[in-house]
Amino acid sequence: MTHATASLMRPPFPAERGVDAHNLKLGMWVFLASEVMFFTALIGSYVILRFGAPGEWAKPGVVLNIPVTAFNTFLLICSSVSMVKAFAAISDGDQKMLKVWLLVTIIGGAMFVGIQAYEYTHLIHRGFLPSGVREGSELAELVANGTLPAATMGLYGSTFYAMTGFHGFHVTCGVVAMAYLYLFRVRRGKYSQQDYRGIEAVGLYWHFVDLVWIILFTIVYLI
Amino acid sequence: MTTVAATHDVGHGEHAPSGFWRKYIFSTDHKTIGIQFLFLSLFFLLLGGILAMQMRWQLGFPGKPMPGGGILPESMAPGGVILPEYYIQLVTMHGTFMVFFAIMPLLVGVFANFLIPLKLGAHDMAFPRINMASFWFAFAAGMVMLASLFVPEGAARAGWTMYAPLSARPDLSGAELGQKLWSVSIVLLGLSSILGSLNYITTIINNRAPGMTWFRMPLSVWSLFITAILGLLALPVLSGAAIMLLFDQTIGTHFFDPPAGGQPLLWQHLFWFFGHPEVYILILPAMGMVSDIIANGSRKPIFGYHSMVFAIIAIAFLGWIVWGHHMFMSGMNPTLGSSFMISTMVIAVPSAIKTFNWMGTMWRGNLRFHVPMMHAVAFVAMFVIGGLSGIFMAATPVDMHIHDTYFIVAHLHYVLFGGSLFALFGAITYWYPKMFGRMMSERWGKIHFWLTFVFYNLVFFPMHNLGMAGHMRRIYDPTQYDFLKPLQPLNTFISVCAFLLFASQAIFALNFIISLFRGQKAPQNPWLDNGLEWTLPNPAPHGNWAQIPSVYRGPYEFSSPEVEEDYLPQTRKLPTDREPAVLSSGAPS
Numbered sequence: 001m002t003h004a005t006a007s008l009m010r011p012p013f014p015a016e017r018g019v020d021a022h023n024l025k026l027g028m029w030v031f032l033a034s035e036v037m038f039f040t041a042l043i044g045s046y047v048i049l050r051f052g053a054p055g056e057w058a059k060p061g062v063v064l065n066i067p068v069t070a071f072n073t074f075l076l077i078c079s080s081v082s083m084v085k086a087f088a089a090i091s092d093g094d095q096k097m098l099k100v101w102l103l104v105t106i107i108g109g110a111m112f113v114g115i116q117a118y119e120y121t122h123l124i125h126r127g128f129l130p131s132g133v134r135e136g137s138e139l140a141e142l143v144a145n146g147t148l149p150a151a152t153m154g155l156y157g158s159t160f161y162a163m164t165g166f167h168g169f170h171v172t173c174g175v176v177a178m179a180y181l182y183l184f185r186v187r188r189g190k191y192s193q194q195d196y197r198g199i200e201a202v203g204l205y206w207h208f209v210d211l212v213w214i215i216l217f218t219i220v221y222l223i
Numbered sequence: 224m225t226t227v228a229a230t231h232d233v234g235h236g237e238h239a240p241s242g243f244w245r246k247y248i249f250s251t252d253h254k255t256i257g258i259q260f261l262f263l264s265l266f267f268l269l270l271g272g273i274l275a276m277q278m279r280w281q282l283g284f285p286g287k288p289m290p291g292g293g294i295l296p297e298s299m300a301p302g303g304v305i306l307p308e309y310y311i312q313l314v315t316m317h318g319t320f321m322v323f324f325a326i327m328p329l330l331v332g333v334f335a336n337f338l339i340p341l342k343l344g345a346h347d348m349a350f351p352r353i354n355m356a357s358f359w360f361a362f363a364a365g366m367v368m369l370a371s372l373f374v375p376e377g378a379a380r381a382g383w384t385m386y387a388p389l390s391a392r393p394d395l396s397g398a399e400l401g402q403k404l405w406s407v408s409i410v411l412l413g414l415s416s417i418l419g420s421l422n423y424i425t426t427i428i429n430n431r432a433p434g435m436t437w438f439r440m441p442l443s444v445w446s447l448f449i450t451a452i453l454g455l456l457a458l459p460v461l462s463g464a465a466i467m468l469l470f471d472q473t474i475g476t477h478f479f480d481p482p483a484g485g486q487p488l489l490w491q492h493l494f495w496f497f498g499h500p501e502v503y504i505l506i507l508p509a510m511g512m513v514s515d516i517i518a519n520g521s522r523k524p525i526f527g528y529h530s531m532v533f534a535i536i537a538i539a540f541l542g543w544i545v546w547g548h549h550m551f552m553s554g555m556n557p558t559l560g561s562s563f564m565i566s567t568m569v570i571a572v573p574s575a576i577k578t579f580n581w582m583g584t585m586w587r588g589n590l591r592f593h594v595p596m597m598h599a600v601a602f603v604a605m606f607v608i609g610g611l612s613g614i615f616m617a618a619t620p621v622d623m624h625i626h627d628t629y630f631i632v633a634h635l636h637y638v639l640f641g642g643s644l645f646a647l648f649g650a651i652t653y654w655y656p657k658m659f660g661r662m663m664s665e666r667w668g669k670i671h672f673w674l675t676f677v678f679y680n681l682v683f684f685p686m687h688n689l690g691m692a693g694h695m696r697r698i699y700d701p702t703q704y705d706f707l708k709p710l711q712p713l714n715t716f717i718s719v720c721a722f723l724l725f726a727s728q729a730i731f732a733l734n735f736i737i738s739l740f741r742g743q744k745a746p747q748n749p750w751l752d753n754g755l756e757w758t759l760p761n762p763a764p765h766g767n768w769a770q771i772p773s774v775y776r777g778p779y780e781f782s783s784p785e786v787e788e789d790y791l792p793q794t795r796k797l798p799t800d801r802e803p804a805v806l807s808s809g810a811p812s
Binding site for chain 2: 021031040041049054055129130132151157161162
């Protein structure tokens with residue numbers, strides 16, 4: 001506390017006693033620890049099921065449209081950048097740019113969810129379900145001619161939809177939270193250079209959701 | 224920094240809510256939420272007890288019509304005779320209600336909510352509205368679980384551990400909707416616990432009164448802090464597993480379905496990775512509150528305060544690397560089994576440190592056997608028995624013999640009933656005046672204690688013998704097996720004692736309810752304790768303190784030579800005490 005640099009680095013609103021972080025920021029970090037465990041359970045199960053599977057795992061490119069999802073990944077990373085810009089704007093006290101960049105982030109997140117919804121519709125149309133491959137569908141033919149392994153398609157569908165679905169749910173929650181802040185806080189000018197705790201907390205959450213997606217994209221779509 | 228005015232969304236500064244709904248139902252006051260949890264979980268404790276009595280009837284008097292069983296529908300107990308399909312529901316729901324909806328919310332929901340701000344000198348929790356959400360998620364979870372008893376085919380049937388594929392496939396369990404409702408309820412409960420935990424952790428880290436340093440915190444708060452960390456990190460794993468189970472049950476995924484490549488063992492690993500930290504969630508808060516009560520009842524500082532804190536941390540840490548000992552019989556690489564065996568046995572060390580510290584606290588103390596103290600001492604004794612039987616089953620070769628027998632049932636009831644529930648009876652009696660402003664009856668409290676203590680041991684100690692003789696847990700009718708027939712008189716004896724144990728709890732219930740209205744008005748500090756909560760009137764007002772008090776010492780300064788009285792409150796300033804530093808912001812958090 002007496003340290004001069006530490007004092008300069010700190011945000012201007014009062015930190016609670018204890019650690020040098022206000023309750024909302026600390027609470028968000030604690031919540032993210034729990035989120036890490038949740039995704040660890042999902043991803044860990046995926047690893048166990050994939051490596052213990054009775055037979056080969058399907059090549060990702062056969063079922064999934066990787067270029068579209070790669071674009072989606074890029075979009076989500078960009079929305080993380082715009083989140084940082086929103087945070088930087090309000091820590092400089094610039095309410096106008098906060099509005100702009102937060103709106104960009106919301107749109108980026110919403111587009112991510114939209115593209116994911118499109119991807120799901122397309123996959124289900126081709127016969128890829130959480131329970132496996134639908135009889136008589138396009139993918140069923142690929143299973144029949146040996147391009148896709150019959151024994152593991154059920155697990156492939158289960159893990160794919162559980163992991164990406166829960167990530168999509170988290171993105172949706174983030175978009176809703178940001179839209180709430182935008183409508184009821186940001187537009188009414190409740191944030192200032194002195195107090196931008198809500199933006200900081202939602203920013204932490206958003207970066208976390210982004211980070212999880214980078215892991216999921218790698219293990220589900222690339223390897 | 225000191226020039227910036229504190230802006231806080233915490234409850235202080237706001238006026239106390241006046242309407243009935245905001246004050247008693249949708250309250251954000253941590254004390255009201257704690258009391259809401261108290262009534263909810265006592266209800267589920269009673270319900271879990273009623274289910275246990277039906278099990279005991281069937282085990283003690285197999286195939287005989289149960290008195291009053293006629294009110295149950297034909298599909299459960301035609302003519303009052305319990306059917307096997309109903310019996311397995313009783314087993315499942317007794318475990319589920321007791322673990323998730325009685326003991327866990329009693330320890331954490333009630334006492335973490337009620338005690339943390341009061342003992343730390345805070346106006347309220349860090350996030351009062353999240354706290355309220357936590358209660359209502361728990362309430363919803365409880366109602367969903369309760370509703371599952373009344374759906375066609377009845378409640379879940381796969382035991383409280385919900386092993387797959389039995390739980391995942393209705394063609395195996397015979398219950399479709401009941402199983403799904405179990406999964407939904409557990410997901411909701413997980414959410415409630417996570418919200419609660421993040422609140423407790425943030426509050427303890429950030430919202431302590433000036434001078435309330437880490438090592439001046441009462442052990443009850445320390446244990447609730449560590450418990451909250453366990454809950455925060457363990458519950459999401461259970462939620463993840465329960466969601467996968469729900470997907471298996473509803474949208475046809477194959478996580479735990481062997482024919483499609485799913486792995487039933489994965490469920491067991493996920494469940495016990497949660498489940499073992501969970502057993503410490505169910506005992507650590509009890510240990511903490513017992514430490515507070517024993518120091519008070521002994522009129523001595525707690526023996527080995529720091530070692531108590533580090534023992535709690537050590538138990539919690541080790542709790543993460545022992546889950547495999549629940550699965551020795553599930554098939555496991557023997558080398559891995561050995562490492563789980565050793566890590567499990569290591570837990571005996573910090574547990575023994577705590578036990579000896581409690582004894583060291585009582586040693587040559589000026590003992591006062593008030594009702595909470597009697598329960599606390601019983602806790603120590605019963606926990607030692609439960610702990611010792613735990614070492615038996617930690618040893619892989621012994622566990623091979625006693626796994627899934629009544630020895631396990633005896634063990635878990637010695638720690639959960641003899642441990643947690645005795646501590647809870649003590650804690651409820653101890654903090655009752657703070658909650659309701661009246662005292663519970665001392666005389667009826669003692670009668671309840673002795674009846675419970677005697678019948679409890681008569682019920683659960685013989686179960687060790689049943690287990691050693693090979694009596695399986697969760698079986699419907701022991702007389703079907705020739706080798707269990709000689710044990711049937713013991714089973715009948717246990718059942719009779721169980722009915723008497725259950726009946727004895729009526730004394731507690733009546734004492735609790737009658738004291739609400741007729742109990743003696745509580746003095747401000749009825750137990751002559753040092754904690755911050757006793758500097759407030761009974762019951763404490765909304766927002767607790769108008770002005771946050773300063774803290775000058777730890778909570779266990781009993782029989783201090785510096786003062787006339789045999790207790791020295793944490794907030795009392797002696798001439799030698801220095802004013803604690805108010806940190807940078809000066810924010811009265």
